Structures are given as structure tokens and as C-alpha cells.
Amino acid sequence: xxxxxxxxxxxxxxxxxxxxxxxxxxxxxxxxxxxxxxxxxxxxxxxxxxxxxxxxxxxxxxxxxxxxxxxxxxxxxxxxxxxxxxxxxxxxxxxxxxxxxxxxxxxxxxxxxxxxxxxxxxxxxxxxxxxxxxxxxxxxxxxxxxxxxxxxxxxxxxxxxxxxxxxxxxxxxxxxxxxxxxxxxxxxxxxxxxxxxxxxxxxxxxxxxxxxxxxxxxxxxxxxxxxxxxxxxxxxxxxxxxxxxxxxxxxxxxxxxxxxxxxxxxxxxxxxxxxxxxxxxxxxxxxxxxxxxxxxxxxxxxxxxxxxxxxxxxxxxxxxxxxxxxxxxxxxxxxxxxxxxxxxxxxxxxxxxxxxxxxxxxxxxxxxxxxxxxxxxxxxxxxxxxxxxxxxxxxxxxxxxxxxxxxxxxxxxxxxxxxxxxxxxxxxxxxxxxxxxxxxxxxxxxxxxxxxxxxxxxxxxxxxxxxxxxxxxxxxxxxxxxxxxxxxxxxxxxxxxxxxxxxxxxxxxxxxxxxxxxxxxxxxxxxxxxxxxxxxxxxxxxxxxxxxxxxxxxxxxxxxxxxxxxxxxxxxxxxxxxxxxx
Numbered sequence: 001x002x003x004x005x006x007x008x009x010x011x012x013x014x015x016x017x018x019x020x021x022x023x024x025x026x027x028x029x030x031x032x033x034x035x036x037x038x039x040x041x042x043x044x045x046x047x048x049x050x051x052x053x054x055x056x057x058x059x060x061x062x063x064x065x066x067x068x069x070x071x072x073x074x075x076x077x078x079x080x081x082x083x084x085x086x087x088x089x090x091x092x093x094x095x096x097x098x099x100x101x102x103x104x105x106x107x108x109x110x111x112x113x114x115x116x117x118x119x120x121x122x123x124x125x126x127x128x129x130x131x132x133x134x135x136x137x138x139x140x141x142x143x144x145x146x147x148x149x150x151x152x153x154x155x156x157x158x159x160x161x162x163x164x165x166x167x168x169x170x171x172x173x174x175x176x177x178x179x180x181x182x183x184x185x186x187x188x189x190x191x192x193x194x195x196x197x198x199x200x201x202x203x204x205x206x207x208x209x210x211x212x213x214x215x216x217x218x219x220x221x222x223x224x225x226x227x228x229x230x231x232x233x234x235x236x237x238x239x240x241x242x243x244x245x246x247x248x249x250x251x252x253x254x255x256x257x258x259x260x261x262x263x264x265x266x267x268x269x270x271x272x273x274x275x276x277x278x279x280x281x282x283x284x285x286x287x288x289x290x291x292x293x294x295x296x297x298x299x300x301x302x303x304x305x306x307x308x309x310x311x312x313x314x315x316x317x318x319x320x321x322x323x324x325x326x327x328x329x330x331x332x333x334x335x336x337x338x339x340x341x342x343x344x345x346x347x348x349x350x351x352x353x354x355x356x357x358x359x360x361x362x363x364x365x366x367x368x369x370x371x372x373x374x375x376x377x378x379x380x381x382x383x384x385x386x387x388x389x390x391x392x393x394x395x396x397x398x399x400x401x402x403x404x405x406x407x408x409x410x411x412x413x414x415x416x417x418x419x420x421x422x423x424x425x426x427x428x429x430x431x432x433x434x435x436x437x438x439x440x441x442x443x444x445x446x447x448x449x450x451x452x453x454x455x456x457x458x459x460x461x462x463x464x465x466x467x468x469x470x471x472x473x474x475x476x477x478x479x480x481x482x483x484x485x486x487x488x489x490x491x492x493x494x495x496x497x498x499x500x501x502x503x504x505x506x507x508x509x510x511x512x513x514x515x516x517x518x519x520x521x522x523x524x525x526x527x528x529x530x531x532x533x534x535x536x537x538x539x540x541x542x543x544x545x546x547x548x549x550x551x552x553x554x555x556x557x558x559x560x561x562x563x564x565x566x567x568x569x570x571x572x573x574x575x576x577x578x579x580x581x582x
Contacts, residue, residue, distance in 0.1 A: 002141060015147060017188035018137055019154045023196030026130035026158035030197070031204045032125050033107045034163065041281070053130040058274055061332065064116025067261055069111045069336025076105045081333055083128030083340060084428045087152060087178060090135070096148035097139065102132035108268035109338030117280045119269060124340020126163050127173075130155030134193075150186050153178055154193035160394075162197035164210060169394035170194035176387035177428060180558025209400040210284075211291055217368040219406045226367055227375065231358050234376060235418025237322065237352050238383025241345065242419070242427045244326045252334030265335020272328045276321050277301040279328040285346035290354045290373040291399070315358050321409025322351045341384065341427065349380030374399055375411045382412035383419040390417075401518035453531055453538070456568050457552060459561040463488055464518045466495055470506065471513030473498075473521075486551055486559050487522045494551055494559040496522035525551050531560055538563060 005014055044060055072080060073200065080086075083106060089099045106125035113123055134155030138148040153174040160170035171190050172556020255261050272279050276297045278286040289297045295314060298321070299305040308317045329344045331369050357369045374395060382391035391412040398404050423430070462480045464473065464487045476485070483500035503521055526545040529538055529552045541550065542565055552560045 005141060011143070011147065014141060014143070014191060015150065015189050018134075018143075018151060018194040020196055021139060022130070022134045022151060022154045023158040023161070023193035024200060025133050025205070026126075026155055026193070027132070027162035027200035029103075029107060029129045030126050030159060030162035030201065033111055033129075034112035034205075036107070037115045037122060040111060041117075044116065058270040061117040061119070061269045061273065061280070062262070063334075064113050064118050065269070065332060065335040065337045066262045067116070068113045068118075068338050069258060071109055072105075072336065072338065073258065074111070076101055080105050080109055080125075080128070080338055082428075083124040084177065086128060087131045087156065088429060090131075091149055091152060091178065096135055096145055096152055097538050098128075098132040098135040098152070098500065100132070102128055102134050103136060104129070106132075110340075112144065113332060113337035113339050114282060117273070118271075118332040118337045118339055119279050119283070119325070119344070119347075120332045120337060120339020121165055121282050121341065121343025122339065123160070123342030125338055126338075127156050127159040130157075130159035130162075135329055150189055153186065154189050157190045158193040158197035161194035162201045164394060164398055165198050165201045165207075166320055166394050166397035167191070167194040167198040167207075169390055170197070170398055172389040172393050173387065176390050177385055177426065200215060209398055211288055211374075211399045213370065213374070213399050213401055213456050217371050218403050223367065223407070224410065226357075226360055226365060227407045227410045228414060229360070230353060230372060230376060231379060231414025232418055233356050234349065234352060234379025234411060234415035235383050237348065238380055238419045239422050240323075241326055241348060241380065242423055244328060245341065246430060247429060248326060248330040249334055252330060258336065261335050265331040265337070268331040269328055269335070272324055275302060275304060276317075276324060278321055278347075279325060282343040283325075284343065287347060287350045287373070287377070289372045290350050293370055295354060295369070311358065311362065315355055315362075316373035318351050318355050319356075322348050322355065326551060342381075343484070344379045345384045346377045350374070351376035352376045352380060371401075371404060371407070374401055375404060375407045378408045379411040379415040383415040384427055386416060386423075386429075387420070388412040388416040395568070399497075409543050412527065426448075453533065453535070453552065455561070456535075456563050457561040458564060459565060461562055462484055463559065464498060464522075465490070466517065466519030466522070468518040469514050470503070470516040470518075470521070471510075473503065473518055474507050474513070477507065484549055484562065486562070487518055488559045491556040494525075494557060495519075496529065497525045497551060498522045528553055528557075528561060530555070535568070539568070542568075 009017070072078070078101065080102065087098070090096055106128045110122050113120060132155065134151035134153070135148055138151040143151070156178055157170035157174045160173045161167045171194050172189055174230055204313035207516060240419040248289055252261060252265070255264065277300065286298050289295065295318065299314075299317065306565055308314050325344055325348050329339075329341060333339055350373040353374065354369055356376065357367045357372035378391035378395040381394065382388040385391070392405070392408045396405060396470040461482050462476050462485055464476065464485050466487055466489065477500065485498045486494060487496045487498055488494055498518060498521055502523065506516070509529060526547040527541050527550055529550050531552055531554050537548075539567055549564045550560050554560055
């Protein structure tokens with residue numbers, strides 16, 4: 001099949017056909033995941049002992065976390081959490097290669113986690129699944145790295161289109177979150193995958209939007225100031241969501257015992273769900289209730305229902321749910337579950353918009369609560385994911401609320417601007433950015449990210465010892481084709497460097513051959529590079545020192561090699577040509 005493809009199809013034709021196949025397979029994977037979640041949930045709630053005692057369902061999330069953790073540890077034997085971060089890492093560090101098991105492992109893990117009531121979303125796992133499908137198909141057909149990156153984007157676009165029935169949002173997500181550049185060569189395959197997946201999603205589950213609006217309230221100019229307030233509020237809640245999630249996940253990772261993480265995560269989640277039932281599962285039922293103006297239904301099953309009998313107490317209740325959602329999500333994922341933050345961000349956004357509208361109405365305004373809940377979803381997604389276009393189009397397509405494009409744009413852009421003041425990277429990209437491993441739309445920075453120290457390291461220099469005489473040095477110079485020499489001690493630790501220009505005036509005077517040693521003639525380098533530095537850090541050192549060659553050492557200060565500006569520039573040009581090719 002590969003031979004036939006090489007003989008009869010151009011690379012462009014192959015990419016277009018594969019994008020169609022990726023979209024179809026990703027749509028099937030999305031349907032399978034949603035079906036498994038529904039089947040597991042229906043089975044659990046059909047059990048007789050659950051129907052007789054409502055508190056039994058509090059144990060399900062812990063059971064789901066435990067089963068998912070055991071599945072990951074003993075079956076998958078690989079970390080499959082933080083799916084979108086894994087995609088970004090694969091693009092920037094693994095030559096766009098995603099492991100084959102990711103085509104199915106995230107489906108199983110997230111189906112168990114969410115089906116049992118884990119407070120996370122299914123979108124990030126299915127995006128990882130789609131990206132893995134694209135990567136492995138491209139690998140199977142022996143396509144180059146640039147095309148594999150495009151196929152990953154096709155899988156992600158198809159995943160969003162398939163699970164949300166939102167083709168434009170799938171395209172925008174790939175461009176904004178995965179940061180794959182929009183060119184004429186990439187836009188067509190991305191659209192083909194996204195539209196194909198969406199069409200199949202219509203076939204599987206009908207054409208109705210995910211959150212249909214029961215009533216339409218059109219945008220009016222006098223409401224712009226209130227949407228500005230909502231935009232700022234969404235930006236601040238996004239900041240809380242991002243930093244809170246990052247902090248809590250870091251604390252959970254410090255717990256080395258898997259058993260302790262499962263028990264702690266399950267207990268925390270059970271208590272939160274008991275007090276605040278909307279935290280159970282993805283939260284889409286609560287979003288539907290808010291959009292339809294039934295906020296009181298979010299109190300059903302809560303022991304706090306009897307005391308939340310006024311509008312102000314309801315506002316406090318919903319605000320607590322907003323604040324505690326990150327605890328429920330981290331308890332799920334940190335305990336061992338598999339899920340993403342897509343659904344939690346939509347859930348928190350709907351609640352935030354609803355609460356802001358209730359507070360403004362209490363001050364005498366007449367605002368549609370459903371509209372603010374809907375627009376709040378776009379605001380949170382834009383802030384948390386740093387993806388305003390994704391937020392705008394996704395919410396419009398999810399609800400059919402195209403008449404609210406103006407407020408969607410106002411709130412999404414303002415939320416994005418607010419969080420950018422405090423957080424330059426999305427929650428997905430934050431960890432990679434800290435390590436200098438993040439591809440961005442900045443071509444210079446992206447190319448430097450793709451360059452690695454080992455690719456520019458020069459190890460063909462003759463090494464000197466400090467007690468070598470000038471006469472011995474002259475013999476080494478005669479055998480070397482370089483004018484730079486590192487000086488190390490007997491343990492291999494770097495002591496200094498010796499330049500040919502420094503000894504040129506004495507190297508032809510035999511009477512001095514025994515008078516001088518290398519230790520007397522060497523100099524300290526302008527700076528010393530660490531082997532684990534990113535190329536962006538390396539270039540900054542070169543700029544600060546004005547040096548042309550710098551030595552590289554490991555953590556024990558042992559000499560490894562040299563890096564030269566000329567080698568970096570040559571590698572940079574080569575990668576830039578490959579990276580920019582359409």
C-alpha cells in the first residue's frame with residue numbers, strides 16, 4: 001500500500017486523503033467514548049442498591065479513580081494524563097511522534113473515570129486520541145515530520161468537531177492551542193478533518209446543538225458595559241482557575257504513594273459531591289439547567305438545599321461551586337483518574353456568567369441570565385486556554401447562539417487580555433514553557449526550541465592538561481585543525497581554554513618550550529554553558545558575553561564539548577527552512 005501510494009499519489013494528495021480518514025476515525029472514537037461514558041453511568045444507576053440509597057453514588061467516583069489508576073499503572077504502563085500538554089510536548093520534543101497506545105488508552109481511562117462520576121471532561125482525552133491517530137497514520141505512510149505535525153492537528157481538529165459538533169472551533173483550537181501555523185497547505189486538511197468528524201457526529205447523534213437555547217434574547221448596545229464587567233470577571237476567574245489548578249496538581253504529585261493518592265482524591269471528591277452535587281461528572285446537566293433558567297435544580301440532592309432559600313444564598317452556593325470545581329478536578333486527576341479541563345472550564349464559565357448576571361440584576365439591571373451563562377463559558381475558555389477564537393466559535397456552535405457573536409467577542413477578548421497580564425501561557429503550555437520546550441507562533445523562538453544542544457555540540461577539539469609544557473602544546477597544535485583548546489584536570493573538569501592567538505608569538509621559540517606550561521597560558525572562558533540548557537538560554541549567554549565559542553560542561557563541571565555561533569546559525573537556517581516550508 002505504501003509503495004502504491006508513493007507511485008500514484010503526490011504528498012499533497014496523500015495528506016488530503018489522510019485528513020479525511022483521520023476525521024472519520026476520530027469521530028468514531030468520540031462517539032465510542034461518549035457511548036461508553038453513558039453506558040457505564042446508566043449501568044451504575046440501574047443497580048438496585050443505588051436506587052435504594054442515594055449516598056451510594058458518592059463511592060462511585062473513588063471507584064472510578066481507583067480503576068483508572070490501576071488500568072494506567074498495570075495495563076498502559078505510561079502516563080496518559082494532561083493529554084493536550086502531551087500533544088504540545090510531542091510536537092516540540094518528540095518529532096510529532098505519539099505512542100500507538102494513545103489511540104485507545106485515553107478512551108478507556110477517561111470512560112471509566114467520567115462514567116463513575118469523576119469531575120473532569122472527556123475532551124482532552126479524545127483530542128489526544130485524535131492526535132495519536134493522526135501521528136501514527138502519518139508514521140505508517142512514512143510521511144515527514146512536518147506532515148506528521150499537520151496530521152496531529154487534523155486529529156485534534158477532528159476530535160473537537162466530533163465531540164462538540166463544532167467544525168470551526170476544531171480548526172481554531174488547533175491553531176490557537178496547538179499553535180500550528182495557518183498556511184494554505186495546512187488549512188485544507190484541518191478543515192477536511194474537522195468537517196468530516198462533525199458530519200459523522202451529526203449522523204451518530206442528530207443535528208441538534210449540545211446546549212440548545214430555549215429562548216433567544218438578542219444583543220443590544222446598552223448591555224456592552226455589563227459584558228465588559230463579565231469579561232474582566234472571567235479573566236480573573238480564569239487566573240484563579242489556572243494558578244489554583246497548577247498549584248493543587250503540584251501538591252498532589254508530591255504524594256508518592258498511589259494508594260494514598262487514590263484514597264485522598266476519592267474522599268475529597270466524595271465530600272465535595274455530597275455538599276455540591278453539580279460537581280458530579282462533567283457538569284453538562286448543570287450547564288443546561290443554567291442556560292434554561294433553572295438554577296434551583298443545581299441544589300437538588302444537596303444537604304444545603306433547605307437553607308439556600310433566598311437569591312443571595314443561591315448566589316453564594318453557585319460561587320462556592322465555582323471556587324471548588326478545581327479541587328474536585330484535581331482530586332479526580334491527581335488521584336489517578338483520566339480527564340481534561342475542557343468541561344470544567346465550560347462549567348465554571350457558565351456558573352460565573354450566571355452569578356455575575358444575578359449580582360447585576362440585584363443592583364437593578366434587567367439582564368438575561370441564560371445569555372450571561374452562555375457568554376461566560378466563552379470567557380473562561382478564552383482565559384484558561386488562551387484561545388479567544390476557540391471560545392467564540394465553540395460556544396456559538398454548541399448552542400446555536402450565533403446572534404450573540406458581539407458579546408461572545410467582547411467577553412472572550414477581554415478575558416484573554418486580563419489573564420495575559422498575569423499569565424503569558426495557557427494551563428496546557430505552562431509546564432512546557434517553564435522547561436523551555438514549548439513551540440509557539442514566534443518563528444525564532446520555535447526554531448530555537450527545535451534545536452537541541454547535542455545537535456550543535458562540537459567534540460573534535462584536542463583536550464589539554466594544565467601541566468603540559470609549551471613544547472608538548474606545539475605538537476598538539478600541529479596535529480589539530482582547530483585554534484581553540486579546552487584545558488581540563490585529571491578528572492575531566494574544565495579549568496580554562498587556550499586560544500592559538502594567545503601563544504602564536506612564542507610557539508616558534510624552542511628556548512621557551514620548557515619555560516611555560518598550559519596552566520600559565522590558559523584563560524577563563526567568557527562563560528560556561530550547562531549541557532541541559534535550552535537553545536534560547538544558550539543564545540542569551542552568547543548575546544550577553546559577545547563570545548563566538550563557549551565550552552559546555554555537565555552537572556559535575558566535566559568538559560563535554562564546545563558550541564560555536566556559526567554552528568548554531570547553520571543549524572538554525574536549516575531548521576527554519578524546514579519549519580517554514582509549505
